[in-house]
Amino acid sequence: MIDELALASLDALRKNTLVVVAEGNYGEYGLRSIESSPRWCLTVASCSPKEKFRSTVKFASDAPVTLEDIEGYSISMSSSGLNEDDDYRLVRTDGDIKNRKCIMVIEDDYIVIRPSSMEYNYPTEVPLVQITKETSNILCNYFELVAAQEGNLLAFIKASLRELVIDTPLVSEFSGRGPCSFFTEFMKPDLSAPGEHVAGCWPIDVPLGNPKVPYFFEYNVLSGTSFATPLVASGVATLIVEKNFTVSATISAAMTTADKLHDKDLFPYEFAYGAGVFNLEKAMRPGLVYEETADNFEKYCYPHRNFDKFCFNLNLPYCSATFPSGSQGWDCKFYRKLRSVEKGRCTYFAKVKFRVATIKVPLGSIEFKVVPDTLTFEGENDEQSFALSIYLPNTDSSRYSFGLVSGSLIWVKETEEADEAELVVDSPIILSSRNIPYQ
Template structure:
């Protein structure tokens, strides 16, 4: 997955011939090589997909001109008011002429993609609009559409087309750059103005996911096309198991995008609150965690004894009666004894249809789709008791809500078991204000496994209960038995957070079109809002904090990283020099000619993180950093450090003076301390550079070895 051959009129063809010859030399058969190749990447980087036996893959990897060989795997999607909460007004001061030429790449008929007032696509745009089933073409808002189904992965019921059949792409695209739509709601819930961060931006969509998942070969093909098409920001709400960078298609694609000045924003994953679950960790990627906004969707249950039971869900149904019979899984069981206890989880085969029909059923949290089960058995509602506290309001296919098992759940179960005529009614969802922001419980946490001294995620953005555009080709829940369709839906996930950060990046880039991807990421990180830590691993899931796009336009200082800095980082990390040479297209490259970057992490990153070698190691780390002045006029920045007991932080020098725009100054941060207490896994603090106009914040984290988080 290295750089393409030198630019020629038939560059793609030259790459294709090279791929064929390379494979033929590895497997020893010209004809078989031609039959084995499935797809060639030759627009933005050099690579191909082929059907190979394990021994053939090994032989290919032994070739000196091969960066990496890895099996095609399937990755998954990381599945209104949010921009107001980020203090981005509906009509902020914008460089609209510049923003009109931003491309951040659906159900194109959504009002969120109305192209009224847009002129033709920018001259720099080289992409195409591919039509297909349920997709008749683009407009001047959605200027590009392509789909990738290289290995014929789409099922018969899935039409090969750019059309969004599950709603995910429509939701994320409209979050990043959708047009303002007043009065938007999901069946009246969450009513307000739905809009993207940069409504004046153009959108190009690249469909890589089908019902079986999102394959590596499709993801790489989309990167290859998007870079060549001329996009400005790439938003990827997809992830999978963390692997080393040269075997990670998103890391590879994002690297080639970075080389061409394109920022790639990626979701962090949805396997929190557990540690070591973070995904998309390459330093040239902007890794986005999910945070909350100040709105929560609540669904109240009224019990027959007059008590009210609060819960979380998105319930679009209004009750038709004042009360319905209420039963729990044990009482609705087919059998008795042990069978009845198993039935408390409401698995389909354990419940009696006769006992469930016409009733609301109280269930303990199980592994199956319990609302689907109760619907099939004729139930009219469901209350699910969750073992752990949640902050997600999930949409149910029948009237339903989710309650805390140890508090509200116990009260409901006690009421059911203390009367012969238990009754309840589940009300339609309403919204309420909550304290925010905080990291969503599902958002993946660090520490990461690949580059242990690199803090990921980088920052957080709203990803909890987000209202945005949706595809009419999909039901609200995606379940075929669900008959509800809506042009807006409420969804949660780092998938929803990622396009918020992508839109914010496009917003910053519109003011600073000459800034590098690293400078834009730095601006968003150093101006972010620190968040309330809600759990023991929250500090490993929040990065620099929640984005503040308006402040990021004028950050004062940025930590810039150029391609050569990333190369030096890869050398220091021990990556093979020959593979690095292929990656950057420099045959004469040698790591020995690169000066090893100073400091414990070896990269000019806008955060500072050290992972101790052993649990009882003394805290000792040195970080070398360079900041660039991006504000007009002279200024003097003074260092301010916030750190807990347990380690000391010294900044040398503690004052930086800038006399002109783009002037750079170096400093180092020395962190010291005794071994961390046995019960402590993380110590954190902040370095702030302040000139009375700008506050440039950088998190400093010290954590114990990965083994301590198992």
């Protein structure tokens, strides 16, 4: 079988051209739902936004129904000139607003409120607040209870949508899960980026919404890994242009500075979100980078698939390998090289953290060693090598149908000034059993 994407992207790598790939929207099939994703490409998963603009629905204190504030999240593309300091009274309508079905609207000035479980996400010319189906039912029940009190429907919505809700992103349910179905020895996806409810331009002659009741608009709101990928692609293009990085250095910078999702139990961990959520600001100052050549990729990966050498010898910005299930002791050794992209002399110290193990081994019993564990770089472009050894006493699976160990190799820069920001180079470690099932 010939993988055209792999061959074309390898040739692009030789010309210092980075190929950024959407991992696909087959997450419902579970593990190994990424079909083809060459290890020299940057593969992007979708996650929810880190920031949401919140609006709040409130009931008056003397209303027949009393409950806590109901929060909705705006995906509006228009403010329609509403006064952001005012509360607007909610009224119910059974009709359409400019041919858009709605639950209820603001009196005089329109704000459409719609449950998020509706089949289609319509872009609108009026402000829109997306709420849960449960919240929608509560609001509709409220209006039914007070229907007899005509003109006294005491529910209000705050027009201001400026309040930000910062939350840890979650991997989108539709986003594919790694590892790649053909090559389970390496980590995919590489990065995550927001890919839910993305607003963008749309051909005005292409209908939107329900095919039975189409309408036309110059914008659309869609979700998918294809909408997360352009965000990463534009960011890494900035790295290549502004920092004059090679393709592999760009991938390294993007992955080792990503915002981590380690505080969430997001099984299958790195196989769901990669190194984390892409952060361009941090990627502009990676400190150190891992680099590899197209010749070495071809040497280890084609045509003989020397995965035993590929996993441990290729200078990748992560450490990934597979181990045999049921083994009473398994060890591996990764060889890596780092290049400094900072001016001046600097020193980094190694830390290794294991967060999750689905094998019958306590995290504290996993043995590891970094040699050397201190790297000193004399200046920009200076290179230093090291080796990471890992030993698993037992590889029997305990929690899932296959074994998995998730962790990080972190290089921390020595700081001389007390107020100097800590610079870290965080490389994922993902070890998994060889019998990763299709789901």
